[in-house]
Amino acid sequence: MPPLPQVRTPPVALGAAGLLPAIACVTLAIVEPETRATAAIIGGGYAALILSFLGGMWWMQALLRSDGRWWPYLLAVAPSLIGWGALLAAFTRAVPPAAALMTLAVALLASPLGDREIGPLLREVPAWRQLRLTLSGGLGALTLLLAPLGGRG
Numbered sequence: 001m002p003p004l005p006q007v008r009t010p011p012v013a014l015g016a017a018g019l020l021p022a023i024a025c026v027t028l029a030i031v032e033p034e035t036r037a038t039a040a041i042i043g044g045g046y047a048a049l050i051l052s053f054l055g056g057m058w059w060m061q062a063l064l065r066s067d068g069r070w071w072p073y074l075l076a077v078a079p080s081l082i083g084w085g086a087l088l089a090a091f092t093r094a095v096p097p098a099a100a101l102m103t104l105a106v107a108l109l110a111s112p113l114g115d116r117e118i119g120p121l122l123r124e125v126p127a128w129r130q131l132r133l134t135l136s137g138g139l140g141a142l143t144l145l146l147a148p149l150g151g152r153g
Contacts (some may be wrong), residue, residue: 013106015135021046022142028083029149040097047104047143048083054111054136057107061118072118079114082107101147108140 025043029036055076062072083104090100112132 012131015131018050018135019142020137022139022146026142026149029146031041037097038058040101040146040149043143043150044097044101044104047101047108047139048120049089050139051079051083051104051107051111054114058114058118072140075114075118076151079107079111096151098147101143101150105140105147107142108136108143111140 004021011127025039025046026115029039055078058076058079059073062076076088086100086103089095089103090097112129115132116130
């Protein structure tokens with residue numbers, strides 16, 4: 001049996017760098033309380049953007065399946081729709097910003113469950129799975145932390 005592929009340095013480094021915007025938003029909300037609302041908006045927008053990125057990854061996995069099933073494509077568009085819906089609800093004041101941030105955080109934290117269903121690459125390669133868990137867990141936790149800090153309004 002051939003060795004399992006390992007995650008190379010660029011995805012690890014760039015993935016870690018992808019946490020920097022959320023770290024900056026949380027830090028800004030803590031250090032400069034008057035910027036909390038702005039930090040929440042920017043952090044929520046970033047979380048929604050990353051959810052769309054994850055949906056794109058799932059879309060590619062669905063295309064690679066080429067087995068004619070429709071549900072992988074439905075799963076692939078769900079992150080973008082959740083992100084968009086959460087932002088729209090917050091901007092129209094249908095829900096408090098904290099609720100929108102919590103929705104985004106839960107979607108990020110739950111996203112590795114979609115990996116298991118959507119395709120073999122993220123399900124069968126332990127190194128990739130660990131990277132996904134770390135990055136989604138990190139961004140989800142930071143977004144969850146931002147909810148009470150900047151989500152009033």
